[in-house]
Each structure stands twice: as C-alpha cells, then as structure tokens.
Amino acid sequence: MNKITVVKENLHQIHDSNSTKPKSIIKTTTEEQNTSSCCRNRKRKFFFVILIVIVVLAIITGILIPTVIIRQDKSQSISITTTTRTIAKTTTTRTIAKTTTTRTIAKTTTTRTITKTTTTRTITKTTTKVTTTTEKDLIKLVVKNKVNGIFNTTIGGNSMKSTPGKDIGNYIDKESPDKACDGNLKTKYVSFGGCREGGNQKYCGLNTGFYFELERGLTLINGIRICTANDRRERDPMIVSLEGSNQSEANLTLGISWTLLYNDTSGLENITARNVCGLPQLFNNTIEYKSYRFLVHARQNQSDCVQYSEVQLYSF
Template sequence: MSTGTATATSAASTTTLSPITSTTIVVTTTSTMSTSTATATSSASTTALSPTTSTTIVTTTTGTMSTSSAAETSSASTNTLSVVTSTAILMTTTDTMSTSTAGLPPYLDIQPGTIVGVWNTFAGDNNTLAIAGTTGAGTYFTDQTPANLIDHSLGTRYSSRGSPGFGNNSLAGLNTGFYATVAQCQPTLEGFRLGNSYPYSDREPLTVTVEGTNCDDLVNCVNWSLLYNGSTGLYIQMNNLAYGDYQSIFNTISYKSYRFLITSKRSISVFVSYGEIQLFGYSTQTSTSQNETSSNTSLVIQSGSVEALWNTFAGGMSYIATENSSGAGTYYIGQGPTNLFDNKTTSKYTSRGNSSSGSNAIAGLNTGFHVTIARCQPTLSQFRFATGDTGAERDPIMITVEGTNCLTLINCTSWTLLYNDTSGLENVLDRSTYGSYKSIPSPQSFASYRFLVTSKRNATNSIFVSYSEVELYGY
C-alpha cells in the first residue's frame, strides 16, 4: 500500500465505487509499504475510490517501510484514494523506518540556547512563551523541554500541554511549538523531519505551520512569513522510535530564525509530543553533516583579531600584553599569540604575566588571548592545545574559556564562562605535540572567545607559560 498519490496498474480487474456518504475500508496486507509518491505496480486487483464525504480507513501491515522516494512494486493490492473531504485514518504497523538522510539537502544546525517553547501562538502572530511545569496551561513537562528536540536522541521528547493544562482532550498541545535560530549564515530552509513520540503515539503532531523571520527580538516579533502549512511527516504510526517522512518546503528566501506550530495531532491526549527536529537547506556556510548530528569544522580566526592578555580573570576586563624581552605584562619577542594559529608546532606563544623575571609560581598565570571568529553566528564546541617545543614545566594545565558578542573586546566585561577545566595537555610530556580534544559542555554562539591560563605544569619552576598551537572547532 502506498500513502502517496501514485497511479496503479493491474493485470486483474478494476473496480470503481461511485460517490458515497460514508465508507469503511479494511485492508490487510503483507506487502512492502512506501511513503513515496512514485508509481506502484501490482499483480493483483486495483481499487479506485471516487470523491467521498467521509472515509475511515483501517490498515494493518507487517511489512518493511522505507522513507525512500524511489518507486515501489508490490505483489499485493494497490489502492488509490482521491479527493476525500474528511478522513479519519488509523494505521497500525510493526514496520521499521529508515533514518537515512541520503539525497536530502545539507543539515542546518540550530544554535544552542535559541530554541524556545511557545503556546497559544498562531501563524502570523507574536509568541506566547511556554514554561516548564508539572501542570497547568502554557507549560511543557518539566524534563521534556524544547532543548530535547536538538539533543540528537530519539529517546527524549518535547511535550507541551497548551491551553487545557491537564487531562486527556482534543485540544491539549495544539497551537504549541517552538522557535529557534540557525547557526549558519543566511540559512534557507528547504525541508525538515520530526522524530516520533513512541510509545506515546497518540500525542504525535500530524500537521504544522512553519514560518521564517529575521527579527532580532523573537519574543515580540510579528514579522513571520508563512513558508509551510501541512503534514509533519508523522502520519504513519510506528511501533518503534523513528523519524517521520522528510517534508519539503518550497522556499528560496533566507531567514535566520524559524517557528514551528502544531495545528493537529493524532488522537485525544494530554500533551503533544515529538522527539527531534532536523532542519535541511543551504546557506553561505552550509554544514557538511547529513545526519542528526551537528558538524564540527575548523573555525577560522578573523585576521588581526588575536590579542595577548595578562593579569586577566574570568568575567573581568581584558588587559593587553606587549612584546618585550623582559618585564611584567609582556610576551617574549617573536613568540606572540598569532603563533598559536600558524599551523606550526615549532613556533609558540610565551607569556610572562605578572612576573618580571626568573622562575616563580606566578609566571605566566592569568595570561592568554582573545580572538574573533571569521564567520557569523559561530559556536565553539571543541578545541585542543599543543605543547611548546621546549620546557614541559611551562605547559598550561588548567584554563578558562569564555564567549562574548562585545564589539570592543578590550573594555568588555560581558563574558560568559563556557569552560573551566584542563587544557588537554596534563598527560602530554612530548614537545610540539597536540593534547586531547576538549569539549565545551554547553556550547553557545558568540562572535569572540577568550582563553585564560589558570595553572601550569610546574607551579614553582618556570619563567613563562608557553604553548605552540590552539585549534578551535565548531559550527
């Protein structure tokens, strides 16, 4: 059986039913089911239904389901349904659905921290923000938040109550949804997929509106452009965790943020629930990923943006270090912070910090650098350090990493702490050698980042803190 609008041919007889008021059709098949709109050919009979007022279809299948857009051939019956005014469809299946994204547009990453739940919200209007809560209208379940939609796990879900606030009913979860901002520059959304809510299939959304905007203030934004009004791709009820069908959006306009609002659901339920959201499209810096994970790529540093720091602490102002052969607040001549991004582990950045000379406990501490990324809306998610070519005692061991969107970094005090842990060099004694990759626990999008050294390998016997490379990764 096909859920598409395919044509069907048969070597057997064809039966046409005239218009009727109400029809109940029970179809039992063991054939392969496809969600494509391709042509299906059958060796059995073909049945065509003319326009009806109301049709109820009950289908039980035990075959294999594919999300492919290719043509499917079945040895069982094929049915074409046309122009149904009102249709109630109950489909039960034990099939497995493919999660492959082969042939789809590239994946668009959602900026962490930008996905926000809404309720009592309609296409074209401003947003009413939902909140976490155990009960009540305008809430979503406490541990089933919108952030679960981008955690790359079908086993978690977003569950929103909407207007009724409690109990099983036909309105719970309708006109709820979320908005989010895409990490790539000038993104153009071309399609999406939703993860289902198995085993709570009664809560699954069936239809949705999708809008785009370039508003900076999304909470109060009313400039939403309607891009899509149709199926979520979850019209087939699955007996396992799976993605629904890919839904195409015919859109050529770039919007930096998008809003999804649920307009109908499968059945009476206490919530509307779904497991994941995947966005697909293109941009001026499209992700190379074509699966449910964000793609980490090397972040390019904006030319001239790297500055040496000393006497600087997390959350405070930056103090610029200078190049000199001696003295506090200096880095060694020819060993400035630009060496960290020259792709050479034979050069290095060597900073004295508050020490003017000699080996001591404070030399090189609270030094570091800040830098601006050469792309819009960058999100740092991972980094790694490399040791210098000499002096293991000078290796930085503990660091902080912060992000900011300040335009002027020197006087900026709006730094958000992202990381406070090891540099990845704690177990690396070899010279000119990369340490382990370190991940930012909760990545956020910032234009600029600051790295500060808070401890070194030898707490008492080094004249500098020194390291050769820093690699930044993100999206």
C-alpha cells in the same frame, strides 16, 4: 398198379425209418442250435459295446478338440491384447515424460524472464540517493541563544512564552523544547498547551511549539522532518507549520516578524513505530532566514498533550 403200391410202401418205410431215429440225435441237434444262437448273441453284444465306445469317443473328441482350439485362440488373443496394452502404456508413459520435460523448461524460461535483478538495482540506487541527500542536506541545529517554548500561538500571531510545570501553558521540565533540537531520538519535548497534565480535551497541546535563532546565521530551509517520541501514538503531531524570520531576539515574539514557509502534514500519518522519523516534507522557498518558528496545529488523536523527539530542517 403194382408200381404205385410199391412206391407207397417205400414211402411208408421211409417215414417209419425217420420216426424210428434215436432221440439222442434230436437232442444233439437242438443243443447245437442253442449254442450257435448264444454265440451269435454274444457277438452282437460285443459289436454293440464296440459301437457305443466308438460313438462316445467320437462325441468326446468332437467336444474336446474345439474346446482346446478355442482356449488356445483365447490365450493367444489374451496374450496379444496384453502385449498391445503394455505397448500402449509404454507409449503413454513416454508421452507424459516428454510433456513434463516441456513444462519444466517453460517454467525455467519464465523464471529467467523475471527482472528481479533490475528491480533490486533500482531500489538500491533510490535508497542510496535518499541516504546521500539526507546526510548532505540535513542542517545541524546549533542554536545561538536558546530554544524558546511557546503555547497559544497561531500562524502570524504573537508568541506566548511557555514555562516548566504540569499546568496550562507548561511543559515538563525534563522534557523541554531544546530536547526537540538535540539530535537525540531518545529525548522528547512534551507540551500541554491550554490543558493541565491528565486532561483530555480536543485542544490539549495544540498551537504549541518553539522558536530559535541559528548560530550559523542566514540559512536556506526548504524541507522539514518530524520524529516520534517513545510512547502514546495519539500525542504525535499531524499538522505542523514552519515560519522564518530575520529579526533579532527581542522582536521574535511578534507575529509580524514571521513569514509562513510551510503549513501541512507532518509525515507521521502512517507511522506507528516509536522513536523513528517520517519522510522529509519539502516546500518551495528561495529566501534565507536566520530564525525559525515551529508550531503544532493537530495531533493523531485526543490526549492531554503533544510530544515529539526531533524536528529536523533540510536545505535541498
């Protein structure tokens, strides 16, 4: 029992001793605890900040690096594409250049193939031949007596003498029948026939003409050419005839003295120029005659007379 009492007393003493500790010691312990918890909080904040920075950097790094890589890939692909396109354009240009060269060569070949020289030579030869024939075979009309003007005369019919004047059966004095045989395109023969000057009937100037005897005597004629006068195309002869005879002067007025050699176009149908000749009109004839009669049976259009500058005879 005494032991128990002693223990209790000791416990009471201890309790009393603890209760009697100074308040300053208790305060000091509390401050130390507060300081320690504050330091711990600061460390935690610091670690949190570092952690956030690391996370942000990781995120930025994760976004930027792929972006840079993608841009580099794109730039490389663009450069490759540009190079490819450049190469393709260069190739195309070269191909076009080759094609153009080929076409130029083809055109040159075609030009060389055209036989312009041959055509020109043919035309020159033909022209030379016609010119030579014209100079050689044209008969110079030297008349024995005179050129006799006639009107109201048909093929195989009797000749009616025409005289100077401006009435029916007349011809203008300065434009007489001999002007059609003088070799001068600036002169002309004008005949009114069955009309007066200024008339406008269909028959004016028709069935008029002239006849003559050649100074050279018998001559073979198988070609005739008519030449236009200086004015009004409607007066040009369109249908003409040529007859031959070997009778003397007194019998040339008779129709039975004449033999028909030609009765057809004058060759002036498409001629509009003035004081020019048409093409020679050829016909078959093997008989020589010393006298010839020329008549006009139709003209270009309605007028008061018929006119022409020359009637040329050929012996082909």
